Structures are given as structure tokens and as C-alpha cells.
Amino acid sequence: MRLKAAFLYGIFLAVTAQRVPYTSTKQKNIAVPSPPDPEPIEIIELPLPPVTPDETEGGCTRKINPHGTGCIGATASNLLSGNFLPDGDHVTASLVFTGAPAAPDPASIYNGLHLIIIRANGTNFPNGDPWKCITCGVPADQQYGLTSTMDYQYPQAFTDGTRVLAGAYIIDCGTAQLASPKCTPDKVHIYPIRWNITPNGNGSGGAIRELRKHPDDVHLSFNAMSYTTGTIAQYAYFARLQFNPAPTTGTPLTPRYDLVNVTLLYDPTGETPLSANGSHLTINRQSISVGEARGLSGLGDQIDYLGFPAESCNVDIFGANLKTGEVTRVTYGPEYVGPMDTSSDGKWVVIMDTTTSDRMMFLAGMRGVPPLVDTLITGAISSIRNNGHRRFFQPWLFERYGARDHKDSRNYQGQQINAGGDSHPGSVSDPLWNGGADPRFSLDGTKIAYFQLLVQTPDCGGSNPLPCPNSTEPGHRTERLMMATLSSREPIPWAPMDPVSDTVPWGQPYVPGSAPPDQALVPYGNFTLTGQVSGHAKVSFVANSAGTTLETVLATYYNYSDDGDNFIMGTEKVSTSYPNMTLIHVDWFSDLHSTGISKSSKLTSPGGFYFDIDINNNKFYANGTLTTTVDGVVYRQPENAT
Numbered sequence: 001m002r003l004k005a006a007f008l009y010g011i012f013l014a015v016t017a018q019r020v021p022y023t024s025t026k027q028k029n030i031a032v033p034s035p036p037d038p039e040p041i042e043i044i045e046l047p048l049p050p051v052t053p054d055e056t057e058g059g060c061t062r063k064i065n066p067h068g069t070g071c072i073g074a075t076a077s078n079l080l081s082g083n084f085l086p087d088g089d090h091v092t093a094s095l096v097f098t099g100a101p102a103a104p105d106p107a108s109i110y111n112g113l114h115l116i117i118i119r120a121n122g123t124n125f126p127n128g129d130p131w132k133c134i135t136c137g138v139p140a141d142q143q144y145g146l147t148s149t150m151d152y153q154y155p156q157a158f159t160d161g162t163r164v165l166a167g168a169y170i171i172d173c174g175t176a177q178l179a180s181p182k183c184t185p186d187k188v189h190i191y192p193i194r195w196n197i198t199p200n201g202n203g204s205g206g207a208i209r210e211l212r213k214h215p216d217d218v219h220l221s222f223n224a225m226s227y228t229t230g231t232i233a234q235y236a237y238f239a240r241l242q243f244n245p246a247p248t249t250g251t252p253l254t255p256r257y258d259l260v261n262v263t264l265l266y267d268p269t270g271e272t273p274l275s276a277n278g279s280h281l282t283i284n285r286q287s288i289s290v291g292e293a294r295g296l297s298g299l300g301d302q303i304d305y306l307g308f309p310a311e312s313c314n315v316d317i318f319g320a321n322l323k324t325g326e327v328t329r330v331t332y333g334p335e336y337v338g339p340m341d342t343s344s345d346g347k348w349v350v351i352m353d354t355t356t357s358d359r360m361m362f363l364a365g366m367r368g369v370p371p372l373v374d375t376l377i378t379g380a381i382s383s384i385r386n387n388g389h390r391r392f393f394q395p396w397l398f399e400r401y402g403a404r405d406h407k408d409s410r411n412y413q414g415q416q417i418n419a420g421g422d423s424h425p426g427s428v429s430d431p432l433w434n435g436g437a438d439p440r441f442s443l444d445g446t447k448i449a450y451f452q453l454l455v456q457t458p459d460c461g462g463s464n465p466l467p468c469p470n471s472t473e474p475g476h477r478t479e480r481l482m483m484a485t486l487s488s489r490e491p492i493p494w495a496p497m498d499p500v501s502d503t504v505p506w507g508q509p510y511v512p513g514s515a516p517p518d519q520a521l522v523p524y525g526n527f528t529l530t531g532q533v534s535g536h537a538k539v540s541f542v543a544n545s546a547g548t549t550l551e552t553v554l555a556t557y558y559n560y561s562d563d564g565d566n567f568i569m570g571t572e573k574v575s576t577s578y579p580n581m582t583l584i585h586v587d588w589f590s591d592l593h594s595t596g597i598s599k600s601s602k603l604t605s606p607g608g609f610y611f612d613i614d615i616n617n618n619k620f621y622a623n624g625t626l627t628t629t630v631d632g633v634v635y636r637q638p639e640n641a642t
């Protein structure tokens with residue numbers, strides 16, 4: 001098996017050549033308001049169960065938790081926070097309880113991975129705890145098809161307050177509100193979500209990941225890996241959730257949710273990101289290139305995804321309108337962005353990105369370079385965003401205008417949510433506490449929940465080896481749940497929405513058992529790319545010696561400009577090879593210069609720059625250097641991992 005050359009966030013789906021031209025509905029030149037001024041943001045930390053230093057059976061004593069309602073470990077609670085319940089007073093989270101006493105002690109149920117809800121308004125539940133475990137003590141015969149490898153990732157409460165999507169499960173309290181004393185363990189059912197992938201409906205269903213609920217509570221988006229063509233690729237889908245109380249085919253044969261009316265988020269008649277006509281190469285900015293679906297916008301009209309870059313080495317989120325297929329660029333910053341959420345009125349976005357670390361600036365600091373070498377290296381450069389387990393994410397808030405490619409707004413990146421404070425150890429702005437997925441708005445748009453992880457040895461980052469900090473949190477835990485209040489905002493009036501259409505007109509209806517579409521990269525050969533404003537680039541896409549996959553991209557720029565802001569000169573040559581399925585080796589030669597709104601250069605050391613990165617462990621090992629300089633500010637590559 002061989003890795004496909006172009007992949008993103010781990011894996012990227014590149015789409016086939018030879019398409020019917022696509023008519024863009026995007027309006028240029030629409031009036032875009034000036035970027036908003038920064039606003040007041042208050043941040044507090046939300047309470048979590050107490051930490052037990054003794055994680056063995058019975059280690060969570062009544063001394064540590066007098067209520068007998070569970071403990072977590074200091075370093076491995078696997079905390080993942082989710083969204084708010086519709087009342088705005090509770091945040092969902094999943095975590096691992098540890099140290100419970102053996103049965104029949106009533107506290108024995110606080111063991112292992114569970115879904116909890118946490119009070120976010122400073123009050124407690126009737127038992128005196130600020131949290132309530134929803135799944136602890138659920139009778140075994142109400143946990144359908146659960147396996148020991150279950151996960152409750154990205155918990156997302158439905159707007160009815162009675163159900164939560166977590167991992168590939170729906171946790172349901174019947175008619176009781178999750179936060180109400182009426183929601184007791186005997187009322188809770190845990191249903192698996194099944195994606196049928198066989199023509200006759202048999203089998204256990206396909207593996208699905210990164211599920212994101214649509215605001216209509218009926219649809220969701222998800223991603224799935226495919227290995228059918230001897231390569232790893234990821235595809236994104238949109239589907240309807242349909243409760244099936246008594247299935248007759250497929251496993252598990254228990255009450256479950258089936259995914260029906262599944263659409264592959266791939267436009268079989270649309271443009272590829274890059275296409276050639278004769279010797280002319282075109283970049284298609286309206287191409288729908290869904291590398292990984294990241295969720296559905298607050299109004300539910302748009303699928304947001306990590307897409308093929310608009311500028312070289314700059315990983316961004318794009319949105320495609322579910323009905324029209326119109327593509328808008330959601331983020332512009334040069335740094336890596338991944339997790340995101342949109343407010344319920346569709347107007348505001350919260351993201352996690354690496355901006356505060358400048359980690360990716362050596363790659364993407366030079367702006368306006370067209371995405372050519374990216375056909376080879378999007379997966380490799382995406383993997384540099386982390387140092388092993390260390391992330392560099394902080395939360396940012398910005399107003400959503402897909403049309404913010406309006407010139408005056410291009411440098412608008414919004415506001416870092418946790419910028420306040422002096423960054424002392426343990427403070428809200430301590431850079432050693434890094435964000436996880438996903439930050440989430442309350443339905444009324446006035447609050448944002450997010451969680452953070454403290455860096456831990458050996459991945460603290462910077463010049464290695466670094467001494468890692470000691471946690472200042474209770475029990476020295478290395479995970480914490482935060483809540484930002486946008487204190488100057490009025491609540492957004494919110495009402496349940498009617499379900500959207502099952503049909504995505506531009507997508508491809510999924511037929512169970514069908515193979516995903518064949519993927520093609522760029523055509524091999526020599527091409528000219530004409531700048532939209534000025535100049536041109538000569539581009540070569542060169543196959544490996546067997547002619548089976550793209551191996552080298554060579555680009556020479558002649559005063560090239562797409563935006564009228566940056567004019568690019570010089571050459572770049574990048575080759576990749578795959579020592580194994582997940583390891584990428586990159587050879588890079590760069591001698592790029594730009595003028596315009598900034599004077600920049602992107603230069604490799606004599607002899608070139610080489611690096612290896614494994615997309616599974618995010619450890620960067622380089623020889624030689626790649627250095628980007630923007631108006632005299634020098635951005636160097638990160639230190640090699642240890």
C-alpha cells in the first residue's frame with residue numbers, strides 16, 4: 001500500500017480530473033463591514049471531579065470525594081469538553097473516572113469513561129456536586145452494542161436537552177432533561193450509530209469518525225477512511241439520523257440509530273482544485289475539496305472543512321453551502337487551524353489555531369504563493385502543527401464573513417479569547433496550556449466552553465529537552481475546562497429549526513457497498529499558471545520513475561501575483577517519498593522572494609532542507625533549514641523533536 005501524495009490533517013482527499021466547468025455564484029465586491037473592535041471577555045475555570053493520587057481500586061476515598069461520586073487521575077483523565085445544554089447553565093464533557101471502590105459500593109459506578117455535565121453558573125446539583133455523571137450506573141442492557149474501546153469524543157448535546165451525540169453513540173435520557181433530577185441512570189439508553197456499507201445491509205457497519213451534529217438535531221456530518229485503492233484517503237459525508245428500535249439486518253441487532261440518506265461530500269461534476277487545459281494550469285477557488293469535515297455552521301446551511309489550501313503551506317477552513325455548493329474561505333491566518341464552532345446565528349466563529357506560537361510561520365509566513373507544492377506536502381506540513389502530544393492551539397474569536405477576502409479585511413484574524421492576563425504559570429493565558437477540540441458556543445452566543453492540556457514531558461517543545469512545568473491545578477491535574485463569557489453581548493434569540501433537506505444537490509448520494517471515487521492528483525507535465533493580477537509561474541508535476549504517483553513539484557515564479565498585494569519571484573522544488581504508510585520524507589529547495597505589501601523571502605540552506613514526519617506521532621526531524629523572513633522578521637523551523 002502506498003500513501004497518496006496529497007492529504008490533509010493527516011489525510012487529504014484529492015479529486016479527479018476532467019470536470020464540467022462550474023458556475024460560481026460567489027459575488028465579489030460585496031460590501032463587507034470593517035472588522036469589529038476587540039470586546040471584553042471574562043474567563044473562568046469550571047470545576048471537575050477531584051483528583052486522586054492513588055488510581056488503584058478504592059483509591060478514590062471518601063476523604064477525597066465525600067459524596068462518593070468519583071475521582072479522576074492527575075494526568076490521564078482524557079477530558080474532552082463539548083457544548084452547552086440549551087439552558088446555557090451546563091457544559092457536556094467526557095472523562096475517565098479512576099480509583100473507584102469495588103462493587104457493591106455505590107461509588108463503584110464512577111469508573112472508566114463517562115459522559116458528565118458540569119454546572120457553568122457557579123451552583124451545584126442537589127447532591128452538592130457541580131457535575132453530574134449521565135452514563136455512570138446505566139444498566140448493562142441499556143448500553144447497546146458498547147464495546148470496551150468505546151469513546152465519547154466531542155460530546156454534543158441536542159437542542160432538546162435530553163440527548164447527547166458522543167463519539168459514534170447517542171446517549172438518551174428519554175423524556176427527561178439531562179440536567180433534571182428526573183434523569184436517573186435507569187432512564188438512560190446508550191445507542192450506537194451505524195453506517196451501513198453493504199448492499200444487503202449485513203455486517204457491523206463502517207468505521208466513522210469526527211461526527212458533528214447539525215443544528216436541526218436530525219442530520220450530522222462525519223468522516224471515514226478508505227483503503228480501497230491501496231492508499232489511505234479520507235472522505236466526508238452528510239447523513240440523516242434515524243432511530244431504528246428493532247433492526248432486522250446488520251449488527252448490532254439492538255436498538256440503534258441508522259445513518260440514512262447518506263451523501264458523500266464530493267462534487268462529481270465540479271472542478272478539481274488544480275486543473276489543466278493543454279499547457280495552461282488553473283487554480284479553481286470554487287472547487288469543493290473536502291479534506292476533513294469539521295462541522296456544520298450555526299445556521300446549518302454550510303459544511304465547514306479543512307480544504308485544499310488557498311495559499312501555499314497555509315492550512316485553512318473553508319465552507320461550502322449545502323444547497324448551492326458556493327465555497328467561501330472561513331479562515332485566513334497563516335497558522336494551522338483545526339477545531340471550530342459557529343454561533344447559532346451563523347455570524348461568529350471560534351477556532352483553535354497555532355497563531356500565538358508562530359510555529360508554522362517558517363512555512364506560510366510568505367503570503368500570496370499559489371498552492372502548487374501543496375499537492376505533495378499538505379499532509380506533511382499539517383503534521384508539523386504539534387510536537388508529539390504537545391499542541392500549540394489557543395482559542396480565537398472572529399466575525400464570519402466568507403467574503404472577508406475584501407482587501408481591507410484581509411489581515412483581520414479576530415481576537416485571542418484568552419489573551420488577557422500576564423501569562424504567569426497556570427493563568428488563563430499561560431502558553432503552556434494548549435487547546436483541545438472543540439471550542440463551543442452556548443446557543444445564545446454569549447459563552448464559549450473550551451478545554452486545555454498542560455504540556456507534558458517529553459513534548460514540552462521549544463529547544464529540547466525542556467523542563468516541563470508543574471501543574472498549578474487542583475491535584476496537579478494537566479487538563480482543565482474553561483468558560484469564556486462575552487460580557488458585552490446580548491443573548492441571540494434562538495429557536496429550534498426545521499430539519500434541513502436530506503439532499504445535498506452537489507454531493508454524491510452514497511450507495512452502500514460502492515467504492516469511493518477514484519482520486520487523481522494533478523496531471524503530470526509542464527504547465528504555465530497565469531497570475532490573476534500579474535506575472536506567471538512555470539510549473540512541472542513530475543511522476544516517480546514507475547509513473548504511479550506524483551513525486552516532485554517544481555515552480556518558477558515570474559512576478560506572480562493573484563492578489564495584487566504580493567508579487568512572487570524565484571523557484572521552489574519539493575519532492576516526497578514514503579518510507580512507510582505514515583512516514584513522509586520531504587526534500588525541499590526554496591529561493592523565493594516577494595515584494596508588495598511586504599518584502600519577504602523563503603529560503604532553504606545551501607544543499608536544501610529535508611525533513612521526516614510521521615503523521616501519527618507529529619515528531620519533526622529536519623536536516624538543513626527553511627527560513628522565512630517577512631519585513632525583517634525571521635521565522636525559523638521548530639527544533640527537532642526528541
Ligand SMILES: *[C@@H]1O[C@H](CO)[C@@H](O)[C@H](O)[C@H]1NC(C)=O
Nearest residue numbers: 087089090119121122123179
Ligand atoms: C444555575 O443553573 C441552574 C440549572 O439550570 C438553575 O436552576 C439556576 O437558577 C441557575 N442559577 C443561577 C444563579 O444562574
Ligand SMILES: *[C@@H]1O[C@H](CO)[C@@H](O)[C@H](O)[C@H]1NC(C)=O
Nearest residue numbers: 198199200201202203204251
Ligand atoms: C454479508 O453478505 C455477503 C453477501 O451475502 C457475504 O458475502 C458476507 O460474508 C456477509 N458478511 C457478514 C459479516 O455477514
Ligand SMILES: *[C@@H]1O[C@H](CO)[C@@H](O)[C@H](O)[C@H]1NC(C)=O
Nearest residue numbers: 240242260261262502503509
Ligand atoms: C431517505 O432514506 C429513507 C429511508 O431509507 C428513504 O425512505 C427515503 O426515500 C430517502 N430519501 C431520499 C431523499 O433519498
Ligand SMILES: *[C@@H]1O[C@H](CO)[C@@H](O)[C@H](O)[C@H]1NC(C)=O
Nearest residue numbers: 019020021276277278279280
Ligand atoms: C481549453 O483551451 C482551448 C484552447 O484555448 C479552448 O478552446 C477550450 O475551451 C478550453 N477548454 C476548457 C474546458 O476551458
Ligand SMILES: *[C@@H]1O[C@H](CO)[C@@H](O)[C@H](O)[C@H]1NC(C)=O
Nearest residue numbers: 425466467468469470471476
Ligand atoms: C516540579 O516539581 C518537582 C517535584 O516537586 C521538582 O523537582 C521540579 O523541579 C519541579 N519543576 C518545575 C519546572 O518547577
Ligand SMILES: *[C@@H]1O[C@H](CO)[C@@H](O)[C@H](O)[C@H]1NC(C)=O
Nearest residue numbers: 524525526527538539540541
Ligand atoms: C518539463 O520541463 C523540463 C525543463 O524545464 C524538461 O526537462 C522536461 O523534459 C519537461 N517535461 C515534459 C513532460 O515536457
Ligand SMILES: *[C@@H]1O[C@H](CO)[C@@H](O)[C@H](O)[C@H]1NC(C)=O
Nearest residue numbers: 533534535558559560561567
Ligand atoms: C510586477 O508586476 C507589477 C504589476 O504589474 C508591476 O508594477 C511591477 O513593476 C512588476 N515588477 C517586476 C520586477 O517586474
Ligand SMILES: *[C@@H]1O[C@H](CO)[C@@H](O)[C@H](O)[C@H]1NC(C)=O
Nearest residue numbers: 579580581582583614616617
Ligand atoms: C514508519 O516509520 C517510523 C520511523 O521508523 C516508525 O516510527 C513508524 O512506526 C512506522 N510506521 C508504520 C506504519 O510502519
Ligand SMILES: *[C@@H]1O[C@H](CO)[C@@H](O)[C@H](O)[C@H]1NC(C)=O
Nearest residue numbers: 585610611612621622623624
Ligand atoms: C540527517 O542527516 C543525518 C546525517 O547525515 C542522517 O543520518 C539523517 O537520516 C538525516 N535526517 C533526515 C531527516 O534527512
